[in-house]
Amino acid sequence: MNPTVLELKAVSQAYEKGHPILQGVSLSVPQGSFVSLIGPSGAGKTTLLRLFNGMVWPLSGEVWVEGRRFDTLKGKWRRQVQQQVGMIFQDFCLVEESSCLENVLCGALGRISLWRALWGNFPEREVQKARQALDLVGLGGREDTLAGSLSGGQKQRVAIARTLVQEASVILADEPVASLDPGTGKAILELLRQLQETQGLTVVMNSHNVEQAMAFSQQVVGLRQGRILFQGPADVWDAEKLRGLYRRDS
Ligand SMILES: Nc1ncnc2c1ncn2[C@@H]1O[C@H](COP(=O)(O)OP(=O)(O)OP(=O)(O)O)[C@@H](O)[C@H]1O
Numbered sequence: 001m002n003p004t005v006l007e008l009k010a011v012s013q014a015y016e017k018g019h020p021i022l023q024g025v026s027l028s029v030p031q032g033s034f035v036s037l038i039g040p041s042g043a044g045k046t047t048l049l050r051l052f053n054g055m056v057w058p059l060s061g062e063v064w065v066e067g068r069r070f071d072t073l074k075g076k077w078r079r080q081v082q083q084q085v086g087m088i089f090q091d092f093c094l095v096e097e098s099s100c101l102e103n104v105l106c107g108a109l110g111r112i113s114l115w116r117a118l119w120g121n122f123p124e125r126e127v128q129k130a131r132q133a134l135d136l137v138g139l140g141g142r143e144d145t146l147a148g149s150l151s152g153g154q155k156q157r158v159a160i161a162r163t164l165v166q167e168a169s170v171i172l173a174d175e176p177v178a179s180l181d182p183g184t185g186k187a188i189l190e191l192l193r194q195l196q197e198t199q200g201l202t203v204v205m206n207s208h209n210v211e212q213a214m215a216f217s218q219q220v221v222g223l224r225q226g227r228i229l230f231q232g233p234a235d236v237w238d239a240e241k242l243r244g245l246y247r248r249d250s
């Protein structure tokens, strides 16, 4: 079994007092695995992902990233760990008026000075890295194309290339193919799986597409009302467990 790269230990979280979102969640993600979170809207999937990139703090419990206690880290130590964790989103989060290359170079911002970045003066090695990343995601030759003029699938490829330039070891993917047609969505998930298998990346994905989550993941975690109801590989999930996960409270 590979070492654990992401871990929650009895984590609870609330955005407002008296309204718990996550309730005593414990989870460990092995390095180099593909894990999906499924569950009804509002279950806390996005909140759980955000714990791992520091956009959300736990009220209690512990968040561990790459063997380091993350939720109590501050300053540059916190940023070092954040560098390891890339994120991609349903709506891609690109600068539409900038080129593909410039968008991908944003992944290098943690390594270069703000002034160099503001002047667009990126070191040649970073530019090379960004070109290679675009090649790897199938967008070689599109360096100068404006991100805003790309299709949704191409935009998600640029966002993935940005995490590669960030040199992240983990990609958190919050409904990464929810805005794409089925064929394009499948191609993006295949790219993520290819990166997981060939580059040793860990992928944690939120999805409302149960079939896709089952097809692409080694572990599927079912979250309901802020608690893990069930987790396991696709073959141990059955119709009854899925019904329990998505049942409507009357
Ligand atoms: N920034 C915030 N401030 C206050 N409440 C929030 C905030 N973000 C999320 N919530 C609430 O936390 C709960 C869980 O939200 P979250 O986005 O984690 O769920 P989700 O499982 O990702 O849902 P979906 O499948 O619809 O994306 C919801 O009730 C939501 O309204």
Ligand SMILES: [Mg+2]
Binding pocket: 045, 046, 047, 174, 206
């Ligand atoms: Mg969500």
